[in-house]
Structure formats: structure tokens, C-alpha cells
Amino acid sequence: DAKTTQPTSMDCAEGRAANLPCNHSTISGNEYVYWYRQIHSQGPQYIIHGLKNNETNEMASLIITEDRKSSTLILPHATLRDTAVYYCIVRSQGGSEKLVFGKGTKLTVNP
Amino acid sequence: GAVVSQHPSWVICKSGTSVKIECRSLDFQATTMFWYRQFPKQSLMLMATSNEGSKATYEQGVEKDKFLINHASLTLSTLTVTSAHPEDSSFYICSAAPGGGNTIYFGEGSWLTVV
Numbered sequence: 122d123a124k125t126t127q128p129t130s131m132d133c134a135e136g137r138a139a140n141l142p143c144n145h146s147t148i149s150g151n152e153y154v155y156w157y158r159q160i161h162s163q164g165p166q167y168i169i170h171g172l173k174n175n176e177t178n179e180m181a182s183l184i185i186t187e188d189r190k191s192s193t194l195i196l197p198h199a200t201l202r203d204t205a206v207y208y209c210i211v212r213s214q215g216g217s218e219k220l221v222f223g224k225g226t227k228l229t230v231n232p
Numbered sequence: 233g234a235v236v237s238q239h240p241s242w243v244i245c246k247s248g249t250s251v252k253i254e255c256r257s258l259d260f261q262a263t264t265m266f267w268y269r270q271f272p273k274q275s276l277m278l279m280a281t282s283n284e285g286s287k288a289t290y291e292q293g294v295e296k297d298k299f300l301i302n303h304a305s306l307t308l309s310t311l312t313v314t315s316a317h318p319e320d321s322s323f324y325i326c327s328a329a330p331g332g333g334n335t336i337y338f339g340e341g342s343w344l345t346v347v
Contacts, residue, residue, distance in 0.1 A: 153334070155335075157338075159276075162323070162341070162343075163340060163341060164236075164238075164325050164327075164338035164339050164340050164341045165276070165325070165327075165338045166338070167335055167336070167337060167338075170334070170335065208275075214334045215334070217263075217264045217281070217283075219266055219278055219281060220266070220278075220327070220336055221278060222268075222275045222276040222277075222278075223275060224275050225275060
């Protein structure tokens with residue numbers, strides 16, 4: 122079972138920041154927070170991951186609370202192409218560790 | 233990021249026949265690959281973990297005799313849906329992590345329609 126809770130859907134205006142929350146109150150000390158997104162009819166795309174420090178890459182920023190029980194994915198300037206289902210997943214490190222998907226958040230970026 | 237490729241992208245087969253879907257890691261080796269299935273408007277469901285040179289590990293409720301997985305090399309895993317039925321129609325997706333690393337990358341997915 123997925124160990125995360127996300128809102129079912131969110132809307133965001135084009136050009137504005139999209140802030141997607143995720144609760145993972147039962148996260149273990151060795152588990153990372155991963156974010157993926159899935160655009161309709163495509164395979165999931167890796168966005169970012171982190172353990173306890175905030176992370177930033179060319180796609181997004183990941184803010185993890187100090188107690189690690191929740192996190193927020195930030196898309197700084199959302200575009201229409203960012204419309205997708207966003208999945209927050211907690212997972213231990215290692216290539217053999219599987220990803221278990223929850224229901225995710227359907228983000229709709231509006232013009 | 234690393235590239236995972238699936239083939240075919242879509243396939244239509246007749247009920248009762250078998251169909252094979254390939255998953256390749258194009259620029260890295262993967263001792264482990266994962267197979268998922270996704271029905272319309274639903275999330276991805278993990279079916280099995282494919283292990284190079286050994287038997288796959290299936291998730292609870294997934295029929296191993298129906299969904300045959302072969303991971304014969306470090307860059308190729310195949311999923312064969314045997315005796316396919318219309319209810320097997322779905323989006324099948326594979327994934328792998330380069331060098332047993334921490335980030336998993338996904339293929340483009342394969343649409344299976346059984347008629």
C-alpha cells in the first residue's frame with residue numbers, strides 16, 4: 122500500500138507557482154521522498170527526490186519538513202505542459218527497491 | 233536521465249492468443265526491472281519484479297502463469313501475457329534503475345487491446 126496522502130486534484134494558473142503537498146507521516150528514517158508525474162498515456166517521468174534536505178533541479182523544488190512527515194513539490198512557473206498526475210512516493214534506496222504508487226494529484230494548469 | 237524503452241507501443245491481439253512486450257534499458261544495465269499495469273483513470277499497479285538470471289517476484293494476486301516474465305540479459309526484460317482475454321486490456325509499463333542506483337526510470341508504456 123502507498124504510504125503517502127495527496128489531494129485528488131489541484132488547479133494552477135499558467136505562469137504561477139504550483140505547490141503540491143504530500144503527507145507521509147509514517148516515513149522511515151531510511152526512506153526517501155520521490156516525485157514522479159504522468160502525462161496522459163505516457164510512462165511516469167522522474168522529477169526529483171530527497172531525504173531530509175530541500176532539493177532543487179531544473180524541473181522543480183522539493184521542500185521536506187523538518188520532521189519529514191510531509192513535503193511539497195514546487196513547480197516555480199507552471200506551464201500548460203505541466204498538466205499531469207503527480208505522484209509522491211516514499212521508498213528506500215537501492216535499485217531493487219520498488220516504487221508503490223498511490224492515487225496522486227491531478228494538476229491542471231489553466232491558461 | 234536514463235532511457236528505458238518498450239516495444240511495442242501498442243498491440244491488438246485476439247482473445248486466447250499470447251502477446252510479448254519488451255522492456256529495454258538503452259544506456260545502462262539493470263539487474264532489476266519492474267512491471268506495472270494501469271487501467272484507465274487508475275494508478276499504476278505493480279505486477280512483478282524482474283530479476284536478471286532468476287525468477288521474477290510477483291505481487292499478491294498476480295498470476296505468474298498468465299504473466300510470464302523473462303529477464304535474460306542485463307538490458308532486456310519481457311512480459312508475455314498468455315491466453316489473453318479482453319480483461320487483460322491495459323497499459324503496461326516497465327521501469328528500471330541504472331546500475332542498481334536510486335532513481336527509477338520508466339518506459340513509454342505499451343497499450344494492449346485484446347479483442
